[in-house]
Amino acid sequence: MSKTTKIKTPARYELVMNQLMEAAERLFAQKGVAGTSLQELAEAVGLTRTGIYHYVKGKDEMLETLVKGFTLETARDLERLAGAESGTAIDRLREGVTNMACKVAQHPQRFRLLLTSEGAFPEALAKQYRTARKRTLTALTDLVAQSIREGSCRAVNDEMAAFSLLGVCNWVAFWYPHGEKTSDLTPEQLSSQLTAVALEGLIAGRDASGAGGIAQMIGLLREDIDRLEGMIVTD
Structure with a gap:
């Protein structure tokens, strides 16, 4: 593969960056972050050692790009859905879970x-990563809570x-x-x-007709009480 040191167009920049990320995930997985050199990454995509600096400053920046592409984007997406006022909470929860699963499936x-590389993150990046994961959990928990309050999910x-x-x-x-x-x-x-499978056990499939007998009706009442108690605590 011929080597180049210049960025010619935005399209080429995006193409080379994608190639660099693919090379990074392959080499980092094989040799570890510390054991992979910038020279190896440059050669993997046909760049010179000097040419790679037109795209990245170093391995730490590549790690940061990987983190932002997953953890930070996921946190922002779930926060957007949790803060939205249109649509039902269960639909927004479904969208959020689908987006998360799709992102992982696209780049497993x-x-x-x-x-597996969290321990190799520089401290500043590790802090961003931990904060984003906490934001993700908080926003997803909020979406579930909203779905419970609207009666779409079990209490x-x-x-x-x-x-x-x-x-x-x-x-x-992993599979x-x-x-x-x-x-x-x-x-x-x-x-x-x-x-659809993941939410099946969470969605409230209520049959209030009484066909299930007294035991089922008592179960529904208990779910309603749990939901009301949760709303009181929230308020």
């Missing part, structure tokens, strides 16, 4: 790298439910696309189906 190796512990949904999305990085019956699914198809 990159996401695994973030999880469960909202933070526990948020942790469960995060776990479902994160775990995608997709290697499953025999999931490898043919696109990230979009996978995330949509996964969200």
Whole structure:
């Protein structure tokens, strides 16, 4: 591959940056962040050692790009959905979970790298990463709580439910696309189906007709009481 040192167009810049990120996730996974040199990253995409500085300042900046592409964007997306006033809370929760799962499915190796390389982050980046993860949990918990208050979800512990949904999305990085019956699914198809499964146990499937007998009606009343108590605590 011929080597270049100049950025010719915005399109080329984006192309080379994507190639650099792919090379970084591959080499970082194989050799570790500390064991990968900028020279190796440059050669992987056909750049000179000097040419790579037209794109990145160093490995720390590449790590920061990876973190922003996942953790920070996810936090912002969930905060946007949690703060929205239009639409139902359950629809916004469904959108948020779907977006998270799709992002992981699109770049599973990159996401695994973030999880396993946290200890190699510079302190400033590690702080950003931890803060973004906390923001993600807070916003997702808020979406679950909103869904509970509107009656769309069962009256469960909202933070526990948020942790469960995060776990479902994160775990995608460790099995997709290697499953025999999931490898043919696109990230979009996978995330949509996964969200439906993940929310199935949370969504309130209420049958207030009384057909289920007294025990079922008592269960519904208990859910309503739990929901009311949660609203009182929130207020």
